[in-house]
Amino acid sequence: MPPENTSIVIIGAGPAGIGMAVELLRRGITDFTVLEKADAVGGTWRDNRYPGVACDVPALYYGYSFAPNTAARSTFASGAELLDYFQGVASANDVLPHVHHGVEVASAVWDGTGWDVESTTGERWHADIVITAVGRLHRPRFPDIPGLADFTGLLAHSAQWDPTTDLHGRRLGIIGTGSSAVQMVVGASPVVEHLDLFQRTPQWVYPLADEPLPEQVRAHLAASPEAARAAYDAIEKQIAAAADAMVNGDQVRIDERDDAVRAALAGVRDPELRRKLTPGYEIGCKRLVVSGKFYDAVQQENVELVTEGIERIEADGVRTVDGVLHRLDTLILATGFRADAFLRPMRVVGEDGVDLDTVWADTFTNYKSVAIPHMPNFFTINGPFSPGGSLSILTVIEQHIGYVLQLVDTIRAQRVAVVPDTDRTQELFDEVREKATKTVWFTGGCQSWYLGADGLPIVAPLTLDQLREDMRRPVLDDFDITPLPAGASS
Incomplete structure (x- = not known):
C-alpha cells in the first residue's frame, strides 16, 4: 500500500x-x-492512573504558557485533573482531527526526499519532517525478581494500573520508593487493610504542602487571563531561582532546601524507622520526591516499611531474604521507566543509511536535545540531555517547540534538508556532559534515571535563562543545509 x-x-x-x-x-x-x-491523547497522565497520582510541579505552572491550568482544586494537580487539562487543550485547539490512534511507529527511514514512516501494523506515511514527542518516561522498567509470574493476586506496573480497581480491604505491596511509590502510599494507605512498602534505596523527600485552592480563587483565575498569567509568572520565578541555585551552586538556597528536607525526616517519631528512611547519598542526587504527607502515611499502623532484600515472588506474596513471607493479594511495581530507551525500539535510519543505534552506540549524542547528526529534518522534543533535572518539563517542552518551529519554517520556506554538523554537535555535547559531571547528579553517590547506562549524566544542568538563550534562535552555521531534490514536497 502506498x-x-x-x-x-x-x-x-x-x-x-x-x-x-x-x-x-x-x-x-x-x-x-x-x-x-x-487510544487517547494525554501521554504520561493517560498512562499513570495509580492511587494518589499527582504532579510535583504547582498546577498553575504545569501547563502551557498560553493556557495556564486554572482548573486544579489544589496546589498540585491530580493525575485526573492533568489528563482533563491536556485533553481539553487538544480539543479546544482542534488537534484531535490530526491524531491517528492505535499507531505505534516501528521505523522511520530517510530516502533522500523525506521520511518513510511505518507503523507496527504496516501503515505508512511519507513526510518532509519528523518530530518525535515520545517522552522519556513511558517504557516501564520491570524488576528482575524471580517468581513474578508465580504471583496469583493482582500484579501491575504503576504505569499500567487500572484506576477502577477497588483497594478497600486489600493487602497491598508496593515495590519501589520513588515519587510514584510515595504517592501510592499516601493515596492507598487510608483504604487498604495492610500495605508493605519494599524499599531498596530511601529517598529524600521535600515537604511541600498540597493546599486546596479556594473556589473563588479558581474562578477569578479562570475568568482573568491576566491574573492567571501573573500567577504563572510568579511560580516560574520561584522555580527558576531554585534551578539557578542548583546549577550555579548557591549554597544559601541549597542549605535552605536541605534544612527543610532534613526537618521533615526528623519528624518521623520512631528512630529505627527514621534511620531506614535516611538516604546515604547527597540531597539532590536524585530528583527530590515532593510530598507533605508521606512521612505521616508511612508511620500508620497498617503500613510497614520493608528494607530486607526481596528473594523471590511467590503465589501469595513476597518472600524477603530473611525468610519472611509478606502475604499480599495485590502487588504494584513502582520500579520506574527505561529513561535511557528514548526512541527505542523504533528503528530510525538517516542519511547514507546511518542507523540511529550506530549514532547512539556509546551515548546519546545530540544537538541541544532537539536534533541528531545524520538525521535530516528529524527533531526531538525533550530529547536526550534535556534539562529535566532542574526545570519543569513543560517549560523545556515549550522552549524546544519554539526552537524546532524556526527550523521547520526554514525547511518549508527554502525546501531544504537540515541536519546538525557532526563535529559541532560533538563539541557542544562534550561541553554539556562535562558540565553535568560536576553536578550532584554525578557526584552525589546515587544511581538514578539522570544517569545513562555508562554511568554518566543524561540531563543537562541549565538554568531557565540559559535554556531560553540556547533556544532563542537556531545558529544555522551549526547545521548542514542542502536543497531537497526536485519533486520533494516541503
Whole structure:
C-alpha cells in the first residue's frame, strides 16, 4: 500500500505532541499528522492512573504558557485533573482531527526526499519532517525478581494500573520508593487493610504542602487571563531561582532546601524507622520526591516499611531474604521507566543509511536535545540531555517547540534538508556532559534515571535563562543545509 503523504509527522500525543500540534495550527500549518500508540491523547497522565497520582510541579505552572491550568482544586494537580487539562487543550485547539490512534511507529527511514514512516501494523506515511514527542518516561522498567509470574493476586506496573480497581480491604505491596511509590502510599494507605512498602534505596523527600485552592480563587483565575498569567509568572520565578541555585551552586538556597528536607525526616517519631528512611547519598542526587504527607502515611499502623532484600515472588506474596513471607493479594511495581530507551525500539535510519543505534552506540549524542547528526529534518522534543533535572518539563517542552518551529519554517520556506554538523554537535555535547559531571547528579553517590547506562549524566544542568538563550534562535552555521531534490514536497 502506498504511503500517505504529509508535510510533518509528529510521533506522540502527550504534552509535547499536543503542544507542537497547537503551535503548528497557530502558524496556519495544517498538513501534519500525529501518530499515537494509545487510544487517547494525554501521554504520561493517560498512562499513570495509580492511587494518589499527582504532579510535583504547582498546577498553575504545569501547563502551557498560553493556557495556564486554572482548573486544579489544589496546589498540585491530580493525575485526573492533568489528563482533563491536556485533553481539553487538544480539543479546544482542534488537534484531535490530526491524531491517528492505535499507531505505534516501528521505523522511520530517510530516502533522500523525506521520511518513510511505518507503523507496527504496516501503515505508512511519507513526510518532509519528523518530530518525535515520545517522552522519556513511558517504557516501564520491570524488576528482575524471580517468581513474578508465580504471583496469583493482582500484579501491575504503576504505569499500567487500572484506576477502577477497588483497594478497600486489600493487602497491598508496593515495590519501589520513588515519587510514584510515595504517592501510592499516601493515596492507598487510608483504604487498604495492610500495605508493605519494599524499599531498596530511601529517598529524600521535600515537604511541600498540597493546599486546596479556594473556589473563588479558581474562578477569578479562570475568568482573568491576566491574573492567571501573573500567577504563572510568579511560580516560574520561584522555580527558576531554585534551578539557578542548583546549577550555579548557591549554597544559601541549597542549605535552605536541605534544612527543610532534613526537618521533615526528623519528624518521623520512631528512630529505627527514621534511620531506614535516611538516604546515604547527597540531597539532590536524585530528583527530590515532593510530598507533605508521606512521612505521616508511612508511620500508620497498617503500613510497614520493608528494607530486607526481596528473594523471590511467590503465589501469595513476597518472600524477603530473611525468610519472611509478606502475604499480599495485590502487588504494584513502582520500579520506574527505561529513561535511557528514548526512541527505542523504533528503528530510525538517516542519511547514507546511518542507523540511529550506530549514532547512539556509546551515548546519546545530540544537538541541544532537539536534533541528531545524520538525521535530516528529524527533531526531538525533550530529547536526550534535556534539562529535566532542574526545570519543569513543560517549560523545556515549550522552549524546544519554539526552537524546532524556526527550523521547520526554514525547511518549508527554502525546501531544504537540515541536519546538525557532526563535529559541532560533538563539541557542544562534550561541553554539556562535562558540565553535568560536576553536578550532584554525578557526584552525589546515587544511581538514578539522570544517569545513562555508562554511568554518566543524561540531563543537562541549565538554568531557565540559559535554556531560553540556547533556544532563542537556531545558529544555522551549526547545521548542514542542502536543497531537497526536485519533486520533494516541503
